[in-house]
Amino acid sequence: MRYFLTILILLLGLNVAAYADDKHFLSVTGTGQVTTQPDTVSLTVGTETEAETAEAARNANADIMQATMRAIHSLKLSHLTLQTSGYYVYPRTKYQDKKQVKYYQATNSLTVKLEEPDSEKLALDAGRILDAALSVGANTTSGP
């Protein structure tokens, strides 16, 4: 039993030291653990389009992103925030029939944050957001 107690005290980080000013110290570590259910979710939905020109890639992308935002807003969720988290247009090359073909790729990502105290409804709404976005042409998602 004494052996056990010694080990326990060592584990607790007990550390007794006497200092020059004649004060004595006892150092103790405490740990607290709390379990909660999440009340916020952050998702990223986006659209990636390809076309022969930068403008065509941009146009196709803008159409889908507009529809995506409309679809998410139409869910009428409260405490919802949308923020564009990345927009890129890049020239790319691919090989087709052994020939180098240049094209453009436009990528637009939207970060969707939702707050909802009921964690079951939060999870349900997160799924609805992903489904709404994908159903109108969004083709990239990440999170939660």
Added chain:
Amino acid sequence: MSQNTKAQQEAFKLAVQQAKDTAHTIADAAGVKLTGISGIDTFQQGVAYRPHPMMKAAGAMMADAAPTPIESGDQEVTSTVTMRFEFEN
């Protein structure tokens, strides 16, 4: 205040309470008297995500477009403090 922040604060309260209880237990056992606190260190609190056990079979598998299922699970917030107590014999 988010649920997470509240949980972190609650975890800190529990951690401090545990450290105080332990210190008092040790002081009592050693026959010394705690006279004050001379330092408190806090440690990076972690958040662990714990899945819920699967209670029911996923329904609506027959529909051609079942909604994307998201399971929220639980969050476990842990806080740790080290407290330095002064004592006298």
